[in-house]
Amino acid sequence: MSDTVKFLLPEDKIPKDWYNIAADLPRPPDPVLHPGTLKPIGPQDLEPLFPMTLIQQEVATERTIEIPEPVREIYRQWRPSPLYRARRLERALDTPAKIYYKYEGVSPAGSHKPNTAVAQAFYNKQAGVRRLTTETGAGQWGSALAFAGALFGLEVRVYMVRVSFEQKPYRKALMESWGAQCVASPSSETQAGRQILVRSPNSPGSLGIAISEAVEVAAQHADTKYSLGSVLNHVLLHQTIIGQEALAQLEMAGDYPDVIVGCTGGGSNFAGIAFPFIGAGLRRGPKSRVIACEPAACPSLTRGKYAYDFGDTGHLTPLVKMHTLGSNFVPPGFHAGGLRYHGMAPLVSLLQELGLIESRAYSQTSCFEAGIQFARTEGILPAPEANHAVRGAIEEALRCRAEGSARTILFNLCGHGHFDMQAYIDFQAGRLADHSYDEAALDAALADLPRVAAE
Numbered sequence: 001m002s003d004t005v006k007f008l009l010p011e012d013k014i015p016k017d018w019y020n021i022a023a024d025l026p027r028p029p030d031p032v033l034h035p036g037t038l039k040p041i042g043p044q045d046l047e048p049l050f051p052m053t054l055i056q057q058e059v060a061t062e063r064t065i066e067i068p069e070p071v072r073e074i075y076r077q078w079r080p081s082p083l084y085r086a087r088r089l090e091r092a093l094d095t096p097a098k099i100y101y102k103y104e105g106v107s108p109a110g111s112h113k114p115n116t117a118v119a120q121a122f123y124n125k126q127a128g129v130r131r132l133t134t135e136t137g138a139g140q141w142g143s144a145l146a147f148a149g150a151l152f153g154l155e156v157r158v159y160m161v162r163v164s165f166e167q168k169p170y171r172k173a174l175m176e177s178w179g180a181q182c183v184a185s186p187s188s189e190t191q192a193g194r195q196i197l198v199r200s201p202n203s204p205g206s207l208g209i210a211i212s213e214a215v216e217v218a219a220q221h222a223d224t225k226y227s228l229g230s231v232l233n234h235v236l237l238h239q240t241i242i243g244q245e246a247l248a249q250l251e252m253a254g255d256y257p258d259v260i261v262g263c264t265g266g267g268s269n270f271a272g273i274a275f276p277f278i279g280a281g282l283r284r285g286p287k288s289r290v291i292a293c294e295p296a297a298c299p300s301l302t303r304g305k306y307a308y309d310f311g312d313t314g315h316l317t318p319l320v321k322m323h324t325l326g327s328n329f330v331p332p333g334f335h336a337g338g339l340r341y342h343g344m345a346p347l348v349s350l351l352q353e354l355g356l357i358e359s360r361a362y363s364q365t366s367c368f369e370a371g372i373q374f375a376r377t378e379g380i381l382p383a384p385e386a387n388h389a390v391r392g393a394i395e396e397a398l399r400c401r402a403e404g405s406a407r408t409i410l411f412n413l414c415g416h417g418h419f420d421m422q423a424y425i426d427f428q429a430g431r432l433a434d435h436s437y438d439e440a441a442l443d444a445a446l447a448d449l450p451r452v453a454a455e
């Protein structure tokens with residue numbers, strides 16, 4: 001077995017519970033605040049947007065939460081996902097490091113996003129909801145919810161960030177094939193969208209703007225709820241199935257990661273791979289170094305402030321304590337559309353504050369270089385978002401070579417890039433620029449952070 005490349009678990013080894021890191025944290029997360037009163041909210045404040053089961057998961061403190069059987073039933077189609085040892089990449093890098101990657105691109109939508117989309121659709125259907133609204137950056141999340149909506153007979157309306165909408169017409173076609181509707185954001189159909197269009201008619205859009213549109217529509221219709229693809233505690237919780245499977249697969253391989261790497265947009269795939277390992281470390285198990293990789297053009301963890309902020313640009317959502325670039329910050333239109341979010345999951349932010357994770361920011365071309373090297377050795381063409389994790393893992397492997405140390409690296413290959421070919425065409429033609437954000441616009445967005453007495 002010494003040359004094994006893929007570590008596969010049988011279907012009956014799909015975890016029965018999600019892992020809730022809140023149970024193991026040295027201190028509880030900060031409360032979520034009401035956007036009007038700036039006081040801590042109660043479950044009823046969130047009821048217009050989410051079904052009660054998801055609200056309860058948001059504040060849950062027990063270590064494990066059972067995965068409903070109908071959700072596990074659907075997971076069986078692609079879970080447990082494979083864990084690979086990147087032997088050809090290791091040889092190409094001439095590194096003594098062992099590199100493992102968990103591949104989430106095997107899901108029907110092509111990424112980790114269905115892990116939570118299926119769960120969210122299940123709980124909404126159970127609560128009698130007829131329609132879901134959501135935002136999407138890369139199109140991966142919109143596709144995932146469209147897929148889940150089709151399985152549970154829910155209507156799905158997706159507000160897709162305009163720059164991605166234009167870059168990736170086939171993502172819209174995929175969502176529509178599953179029966180969802182996909183609208184470019186900012187749109188003229190919501191108050192939040194119209195306000196942006198008046199100020200900035202050519203706005204490329206942002207996740208913060210698309211969230212405002214989706215929240216506004218859900219809040220105005222009793223039969224409609226809102227579904228978020230990242231950031232919130234319950235979304236991160238659903239993704240922990242990734243890391244739990246990886247723990248079992250690495251045990252099969254007789255290894256344990258010294259270093260864990262993931263890309264971060266809102267933090268969900270990173271949390272998914274890392275939280276079960278961080279939890280083990282907090283419960284006095286082995287400790288891994290954990291590295292979050294983000295785009296240099298939207299650097300919430302490495303450049304943002306740890307402060308209370310709105311989750312959206314239109315200030316319709318509650319406030320959460322997180323690393324933020326300011327809710328008015330509109331990042332440049334680089335190709336990793338799923339990483340163009342002004343904030344970071346509160347749980348990931350808290351872990352950084354507690355010194356339990358590190359973060360790095362990488363330019364877009366250095367990530368595409370890493371993605372191409374990965375494709376030419378391992379064969380899989382990663383999503384532009386996932387390229388940030390590939391870049392981080394390669395950097396760690398090269399450090400092992402320089403230091404002559406044989407560490408074990410695990411990273412999350414959270415999606416494939418088959419709908420992102422225009423980005424690869426542009427990169428290969430030398431047309432991809434390294435966008436830098438506008439410093440003055442960032443300073444202005446940070447200066448506009450809400451003033452919260454609790455801080």
Ligand SMILES: Cc1ncc(COP(=O)(O)O)c(C=O)c1O
Nearest residue numbers: 140230265266267268269338415
């Ligand atoms: C493939 C892929 N990876 C990563 C992300 C970023 O989200 P998160 O940080 O929640 O995993 C996205 C978001 O759309 C995505 O599509």
